[in-house]
Amino acid sequence: MRARPGVVLAVDVGTVRVGVAASDPDRVLASPVETVPAPGQARVAELVRERAAVLVVVGLPTSLSGRSRSASADMARGWAEVLAPLAAPVPVELVDERLTTVTAAASLRAAGRSARRARSVIDQAAAVALLQGVLERRLPGEEIPGD
Numbered sequence: 225m226r227a228r229p230g231v232v233l234a235v236d237v238g239t240v241r242v243g244v245a246a247s248d249p250d251r252v253l254a255s256p257v258e259t260v261p262a263p264g265q266a267r268v269a270e271l272v273r274e275r276a277a278v279l280v281v282v283g284l285p286t287s288l289s290g291r292s293r294s295a296s297a298d299m300a301r302g303w304a305e306v307l308a309p310l311a312a313p314v315p316v317e318l319v320d321e322r323l324t325t326v327t328a329a330a331s332l333r334a335a336g337r338s339a340r341r342a343r344s345v346i347d348q349a350a351a352v353a354l355l356q357g358v359l360e361r362r363l364p365g366e367e368i369p370g371d
Contacts, residue, residue, distance in 0.1 A: 230278030233257070234355030235268055236321065236347050237282060237303045243347025244268060245355045246275055254355035256348035263303065269310035277314055280307065283321030283354045321354050 229249045236243040242264040244257040257275075260267045272280060282304040285296040301318065308316045 231275045232279045232281060232355065232358070233268070233271060233275065233277045234319075234351045234358065235280065235282045235303075235307075236350040236354060237300045238262060238347060239299070241347045242268065243349070243351035244271060245348060245351035246271075246277070247355060247359060251359050254352045254359060256345075256352050259345070259347045263306070265303065265307040265310055268307060272311045272314050277311075280311055280314060280316045281319040281355065281358055282307070282316060283350070284318040286320045319354065319358055321350075 229251070231249055232247040232251060234245045234247075234254065236245075240262050242260040242262055244260060245254050246257050247254050257271060268280070271277070282300055284300050285294060304316050304318055
């Protein structure tokens with residue numbers, strides 16, 4: 225059975241900024257949306273409605289060993305818990321975000337941009353990396369949670 229089409233939003237949560245990315249309705253490509261001042265749940269909930277999203281994925285900081293117990297991980301969990309009722313009935317799911325910021329910084333460097341000078345962009349780029357990873361891990365026709 226093919227999953228119904230719909231936009232998926234991804235969120236990279238930080239203490240200062242929150243990066244947001246969105247998929248196309250067919251879930252092929254992730255694109256940056258905006259950087260929101262933290263905490264930002266109200267704005268992300270608005271984006272859920274504006275884009276008619278069917279799922280929100282929130283990056284869960286995970287160590288290379290697979291541990292997701294840290295102050296950053298606890299912050300992401302708490303952030304997602306606040307977002308969930310604001311975004312309802314759209315489900316909010318935590319997703320392993322291992323290395324997304326590193327990948328985003330490398331992509332910016334490859335494009336000739338300094339990650340240090342592009343702080344507002346790096347949050348969006350991290351959200352794009354998170355979402356693109358989610359989209360690529362799903363097989364064509366496979367349902368994304370929340371379908």
